[in-house]
Amino acid sequence: MPKSFFYPLLEDPYRKKDLSRAIEVIKTGKLTIGKHTKKFENKFTKTIKTKFSLMVNSGSSANLLAMQCLINPYRKKRLKKGDSVLIPTVCWSTSLWPIIQSGLKPVFVDIDPVTLNIDIKDLIKKINKKTKALMLVHVLGNSTNMDQLMKIIKKKNIILIEDTCESLGSRYKNKFLGTFGEFSSFSFYSSHQISSGEGGMITCRNLEDYEILKALRAHGWSRGLKNEKRISNKNKHLDSRFIFFNSGFNLRPTDISASIGLSQFNDMKSFISLRNKNRNFIVNSLKKSKIINDNFYFIEANENVKPSWFGIPIYIKNKNNRKKIIKNLEKRGIETRPIISGNFIKQPSVKKYKLLKGSKFYNSDIVNDRGFFIGLPTKKINNIFVNKIVKTFEQSI
Numbered sequence: 001m002p003k004s005f006f007y008p009l010l011e012d013p014y015r016k017k018d019l020s021r022a023i024e025v026i027k028t029g030k031l032t033i034g035k036h037t038k039k040f041e042n043k044f045t046k047t048i049k050t051k052f053s054l055m056v057n058s059g060s061s062a063n064l065l066a067m068q069c070l071i072n073p074y075r076k077k078r079l080k081k082g083d084s085v086l087i088p089t090v091c092w093s094t095s096l097w098p099i100i101q102s103g104l105k106p107v108f109v110d111i112d113p114v115t116l117n118i119d120i121k122d123l124i125k126k127i128n129k130k131t132k133a134l135m136l137v138h139v140l141g142n143s144t145n146m147d148q149l150m151k152i153i154k155k156k157n158i159i160l161i162e163d164t165c166e167s168l169g170s171r172y173k174n175k176f177l178g179t180f181g182e183f184s185s186f187s188f189y190s191s192h193q194i195s196s197g198e199g200g201m202i203t204c205r206n207l208e209d210y211e212i213l214k215a216l217r218a219h220g221w222s223r224g225l226k227n228e229k230r231i232s233n234k235n236k237h238l239d240s241r242f243i244f245f246n247s248g249f250n251l252r253p254t255d256i257s258a259s260i261g262l263s264q265f266n267d268m269k270s271f272i273s274l275r276n277k278n279r280n281f282i283v284n285s286l287k288k289s290k291i292i293n294d295n296f297y298f299i300e301a302n303e304n305v306k307p308s309w310f311g312i313p314i315y316i317k318n319k320n321n322r323k324k325i326i327k328n329l330e331k332r333g334i335e336t337r338p339i340i341s342g343n344f345i346k347q348p349s350v351k352k353y354k355l356l357k358g359s360k361f362y363n364s365d366i367v368n369d370r371g372f373f374i375g376l377p378t379k380k381i382n383n384i385f386v387n388k389i390v391k392t393f394e395q396s397i
Contacts, residue, residue: 005333005388009311009375013195014260021259030255037258041201043265048176050184050203052210055258056217059165059187059200060094061251063135066161066183066202067098069212070133074246076208079104079159083132086158088118089364091137091344095163099135100353107131108345110361115302116313116339116371117144119363124152133159138167138177139340140373141193141307142299146172146180161185165200166340168193169272169308178203188261191375193275193308194268196261199253212246220248271378272308278377279309285386286393295321295397311373313339319369321397326372328396334389336372343368 025036037055045053056062070079079085081103087096089108099106110122116139123134134153136144153160160181164170168186170177178184188199204210211225218224222231222243232240264271286292297315301307316322326336341347343364345356377385 005392007334007375007389007392009335009337010191011375011378013190013264013378015263018260018263021263022256025256025259032254033252033258034255036255036262037253040258040262040265043262044201045203047265047268048179048203050176050179051205052207052213053201053203054210054213054217055253055261056200056202056251057253057257058198058251059163059185059189060092061249062165062185062187062200062202063094063161063163064098064101064249065213065216065251066185066204067102067104067135068216068247068249069183069204069209070159070161071102071104072212072216072246074208074212079132082130084128084130086123086126086131086134088137089343089345089361090116090139090340090367091135091163092165092340093344093347093349095135095137096344100355104133105130106135106355108356108359108361110363111139111367112144113315113363113366114299115142115144116140116299116367117142117302118149120144120148120152123149127152127156127158131156131158133161135161135163136181137163137340138170140299140310140313141167141170142302143167143170143172143177143305143307144302145304146175146177147304150180159183165189166192166310167308169268171306171308173304174306182206183209188257188264192310193271194261194264196253196257196264199257199261215246216248217251218248219250220244220246274380275309275376275378276307278381279312281381282312282386282389285390289390289394291397292390292393295325296393309376311376313371313373315366315370316372317370322370322372325396329374329392332392332396334374334392334396336374339367339371339373342371 041053085099090111110119112119162181162184164178165187184203186201188196299313
């Protein structure tokens with residue numbers, strides 16, 4: 001890889017003040033979940049304008065908790081084994097696997113290649129009597145038409161879970177993505193809009209779900225729940241400090257990661273603004289080149305979406321050139337990766353678990369065979385840097 005130019009997928013996202021917050025926590029000796037986690041949850045709830053927020057150790061864990069809450073016996077309206085959950089074929093592994101791990105049946109839906117998000121026409125075709133929920137993935141800061149989608153959701157009485165792990169801060173008609181569904185997940189991994197190292201957030205709409213999620217996050221413990229005293233009174237034969245009234249995991253974050261996440265979240269607006277400016281600067285410069293325009297297509301924000309871009313998704317117009325172009329870009333210093341994981345039904349795990357038989361998803365194949373994305377700088381960039389990107393693209397065709 002040339003030493004003169006390197007454009008990574010991921011830059012170091014942490015500022016001195018972020019790390020200072022972490023050091024302050026470390027010095028207290030109280031590193032596990034605590035007051036900084038609660039402060040971050042409260043700030044997140046207020047800013048995103050959701051009802052309840054619960055920090056977890058990853059966005060993947062947030063998806064798992066959402067599905068586990070939906071099947072939990074303490075939930076009045078719960079899903080049953082074998083109920084169907086719709087999910088777009090362009091997704092991440094831990095958007096999909098919690099559905100299966102919860103005894104539910106995934107039903108794949110194709111995507112709209114123009115937006116990379118779920119294709120509403122195909123979604124309508126896939127709905128039947130067994131359809132109970134939709135795991136919606138907001139891809140790279142973009143979104144489907146949420147007005148149309150919510151009409152279908154309400155009419156068919158489908159539970160919406162929003163996987164917003166790649167789209168924190170994106171809005172549809174000035175409403176944050178992640179505030180439409182009954183559950184939403186967010187990720188604070190290093191490459192995302194804000195980072196806490198590892199970490200995530202799950203949000204929900206009602207107290208019943210929130211209390212279930214809290215118990216599931218921490219071993220099924222009654223500790224810290226609203227009805228902790230009532231549970232204790234019903235189980236006087238047990239030590240009130242150690243009552244496990246539900247199933248559970250250990251998906252708690254540390255106060256260290258919460259302190260870093262909160263530090264970054266406080267500046268989320270400026271982060272998003274800078275990322276979007278950098279994205280527009282790079283894409284508009286690439287588009288000025290005729291040879292680049294002839295060979296590449298750039299994904300734009302869907303109508304009514306004010307995006308918080310995660311990366312820069314791109315199509316190669318001639319799919320036969322994909323391997324050559326990707327190899328050349330990497331060789332010349334531009335790191336690339338598939339759009340999420342491409343068409344997920346092509347992954348060996350889907351075949352191993354026999355999740356699909358005989359179906360074709362033509363639009364998802366376009367993403368798989370032609371799509372890739374490059375990173376999005378989190379610091380201010382200049383003409384020299386962008387000109388190198390343009391030149392590298394031109395040389396890689």
